[in-house]
Amino acid sequence: MTNFSDLGRLLRLLTRLKSCIRYAQRETFNSEINFLKQMQLDGRSNPLPKGPLRSLSPLVYPSGVLRVGGRVEHSSLPYHVKHPPILDEACHLAELIIVWAHARSLHVGFRSTYSYVLQRAWVNGGKCRIRHFILKCVVCVRNRSSPLTQLMANLPPGRVTPSRALARTGVEYAWPFHVLPKKGRGVRTTKIYVAAFVCMALKNIHLEPVGDFSTESLMDAVTRFIGVTFRGIVGGRCVVIQDSSEEDSRIKKSHLRRIYSSIGKHRASA
Template sequence: MAQRWTNFKKNLYRIPDVALTRWLRNSPSCQLQLHAFSDASRRAMAAIIVLHWLHSSIPVGNSLINNYISHIQEIMPSIIWGHVPSQLNPEDVASRGAKLTTLTHDNSWFEGPDWLRESPFSWPCSSLNFASVNVSQIVADAMRLRLKRPSTVPILSPITANEFNYAFYACVLLSQRHHFAPELVQIRTREGYLSRQSPLKGLDVFVDPIGILREGGRLQHSSLSYNARRPPTLSSADPSAKLVITWAHHRALHGVFRSTYVHVVRRAWIIGGKRQIQAHIHRCVVCIRAQPRPIKQAISPLPLERVTSVRGFTRNRS
């Protein structure tokens, strides 16, 4: 801490070296654009929800947030909102901390990013990676606003375990309706009959009372919970399956395939999940770094008696 404070004081003497260009060299006929960048906070609402609210005219179900959004849309009707990847956002320079010597040589902080000078059609348009976003957190926040919880529970209070479970099964329902729509119709109308081309053929699947497609299995008399005995079925091509595998691998403390597989099947039955689990473990940076390297010991040369040809029984010892 003392060393950091000393370095900070040394950087203060370089403040006079920082110069800001005040004259923009513009004429009355030219058009100016103002671009503002911000950095998301871990305690703030998810950026994907906020951007959706700003682009939408549908109420979110909470009067406080509705007032904020309508006020922003009224005073800034022509604002274009977008998401910029972290590595291209100049705001990260300040939010993550930077030395003054580094800041003075950073053109993006004083002049804006280079991509801003190009055509707007070539500007970065980031699509969030669901493998790195806590989708359950986002869905739980949205469901809390939609369900209008009692006023005794603050809107921005921590999400409970039950809300996380509701959010997970909401994602499961959407995933199954997208990937197993024909199978859901066949199970409900033909008493469990599935076509031969169905990926669920050969599985003991059924639809529970709330509409979730589950794997029957042979653990009906087990002491496990209902969700562990009858896990929901997911397609390996769905992002929810990748999130389940990531969660299970962390839950298994980056264990090998078998330990990760046990946690996966207790959460969801993934079609073709074994290949996805193995691929995830092979790509895991933590597991790759923790792999022990075999020690290669130098082999000593053979003794002279082993490499010299002599007559038989010459070196016999009594």
Template sequence: MALAWINTEPNTLKTFVANRVTEIQSLTQPHKWLHVPTQDNPADLISRGQSTQDFLESSLWKNGPLWLSQDSDMWPQFPLIKTDVLEKGPIRTTIVSLTLIISNPKKQAEIFVECLIEKYSSLRTLKHVIAYCQHFIKNTDLKNKKQRSLSPLSNEELDAGIIRVGGRIEHANIPQGQKHPIVLPHTHHITTLIIREEHIKRKHAGVQATLYGVRESFWPIDSRNTTRRIIRRSVRCFRVKPRGIDCIMGSLPEKRLTYSCLFLHVGVDYCGPFYIKEKRHRNRGREKVYVSIFVCFTTKAVHLDLVYGLTTEAFLDSLSKFFSRQGKAITVHSDNGTNFVGANKELRDLYEFIQKTKHDPDVKKFLSNERMNWNFNPPSSPHFGGLWEAPVK
């Protein structure tokens, strides 16, 4: 079967076999490929099974067949029998007969221009080709050869039969193309070339930036959808903008799903800075302040308080006012801000001091029961704390 493939034209085979036969025929000559009988093929010893003792005593595996050391005239010859190859692909024969008769020269010119436009994929090349065609048509109408030239086309020649956008900015001090852009159909090949060239000129910018550049001289119909469709087909933009990975979200904390009192479990964060001006002092400059945000885990209620700095003392004052108004929280969550870490350290030192000092047993028991737990986000984990980061927006 393999010899039949090698001696067959690749275009009549299926794609998988044809690719390999083409490579074999390009590197070697088909008539040099011969058939090795089964009894002389060492590979069959393994594929068909053999005992270990017979395999070790076999000289065929070590030295090969006996005729291999003789002249090529003594090698076994097997004539190739022509058979139908199963891997042959379907042969399709299509006969197309097309006769186009156009009696209207104007219609014939329009068809020629459409075919010329569809032929090129670069707007710059198409401009040069159309310019040379226009010069050729212009020069053929001139009988005097001295008057023929390849000078640039005039604006009147270029604007012949072009539809432009109207408006009331005729007297504006801007170029004519910006005052009255050329209207482009959204499905035409010229529109695709113009948008593609502007997209490449702007270093593969997005839809909005590309559209701004196009509208400086042209006004495509359904421009946004057309620009989005062309940019989506750009191979380079597709490669540098891969599809994001959809991460599986973790389960919500238990404190978010259980009923509890208001502000019993809270998260805290800062936002700012803001600038305020005090009225107690005349000609006083503006002062920088911040806002501390406390968010309830159960109800998502928000408590705001003004803080006059990022120090630990300022935050402890804000925390005391929060506890006085909303009640004491059992659990507080925050990021690893220095003021939060400092406040936690001071509260922990105060708790340890109270535990070591001799106080009334009832007071000591009350303070021990009311101890507050402070939980910090893991370092370098911006995806933590979304509940109290959202109000900062």
């Protein structure tokens, strides 16, 4: 029996599950079966000595299968449900039944798998065996997996240092917008971009329209941003202009250096 990894193949070879159960029970419960048969021949109903089967009130039925006794003889349930055969958890047949039940329950979990196992047999110590099998099931492990979380780096000094609003600013380009340059019939839309200036400390936002990705358009937007934001502030000026996402916004370090050279009193850093 240990040469089989699938319950269906084993059942097709031995034709019936009863043959498999009798063979497995002779390997694990041979002494208990002989004791119960002797008690039945003597007409006595003495229970088994202390052991794992004592609480199950087992009986050996005429078919030679050791089954669970109990007090549900007059129940309308099927015979194999009222008196399921008993198997040991170390039996290979019990493992095959657990594999079949877990696949039949579509890998839902312990309770569903356990209910399907009870439809075939009572596995002594089966709860621990089922839980151990589910923990090793590849499909269940994949379903229980959680995505990894990336550890974030420390915030830059400009994000955690108190400063005046928009003194340390990050610049980013928004996606193109199609606008009408003027009203009237036959006017075609023009594609423009938006330069978003975000305060690194306070998250204030200033938006400026730009025509394209050229350096001249960005320089004009920065000039308007500084003129509007720091107008009337004595000594007010933008200390740092930082590109927050250089690869996506296509703003190169050389562009910021040219802005620095054109606006001498302001310092731009990439």
